[in-house]
Amino acid sequence: xxxxxxxxxxxxxxxxxxxxxxxxxxxxxxxxxxxxxxxxxxxxxxxxxxxxxxxxxxxxxxxxxxxxxxxxxxxxxxxxxxxxxxxxxxxxxxxxxxxxxxxxxxxxxxxxxxxx
Amino acid sequence: xxxxxxxxxxxxxxxxxxxxxxxxxxxxxxxxxxxxxxxxxxxxxxxxxxxxxxxxxxxxxxxxxxxxxxxxxxxxxxxxxxxxxxxxxxxxxxxxxxxxxxxxxxxxxxxxx
Numbered sequence: 694x695x696x697x698x699x700x701x702x703x704x705x706x707x708x709x710x711x712x713x714x715x716x717x718x719x720x721x722x723x724x725x726x727x728x729x730x731x732x733x734x735x736x737x738x739x740x741x742x743x744x745x746x747x748x749x750x751x752x753x754x755x756x757x758x759x760x761x762x763x764x765x766x767x768x769x770x771x772x773x774x775x776x777x778x779x780x781x782x783x784x785x786x787x788x789x790x791x792x793x794x795x796x797x798x799x800x801x802x803x804x805x806x807x808x809x
Numbered sequence: 810x811x812x813x814x815x816x817x818x819x820x821x822x823x824x825x826x827x828x829x830x831x832x833x834x835x836x837x838x839x840x841x842x843x844x845x846x847x848x849x850x851x852x853x854x855x856x857x858x859x860x861x862x863x864x865x866x867x868x869x870x871x872x873x874x875x876x877x878x879x880x881x882x883x884x885x886x887x888x889x890x891x892x893x894x895x896x897x898x899x900x901x902x903x904x905x906x907x908x909x910x911x912x913x914x915x916x917x918x919x920x921x922x
Contacts, residue, residue: 734900734913737912780851784907784908796854796865798854802851
């Protein structure tokens, strides 16, 4: 069950804020966020495990609403270095809690372009 | 640490040939993942190992694909015979657990003509 990300793409000016959403039709155990720059490998941003959990690092933060089966990534006062494709990876609660396979399913990504 | 190492970085081969991709995970990581990335399908999990044992290979597209992990420091992904639709970037990643950060290698860009 591939999670759905929105928007597919967004163009911002440096200093503007952005929100990227990730939603699932199935109950989630965890949500994992990665960023990939063109021609490079994905790089880990953060993992969210609990309902309502929020995490943040400097100007990038995220929330996880397990009741709504969705997560949002917030980029505040965006910088040029934030440009790239953002992926959410999900682990289904029924699978993980039931002792099943614990590999991630990634969304198709959100392309973020920051212009000066 | 050197990070996850993949070889080759680029591979161009003709349809029908055998292709072998190699991965060396980060020392101490007990999970190893193989992903395929294309524009159309995004980042797909093909197979992953825990302590060298394959756990889930449901993402392997067909019998032409096989993966092995003979020891904790080496894994291979083999395609035999290769087809043009196998053209993609193949990533290997490793982690300390299913809920831990995954470290991705630089990827192998495979082109099958």
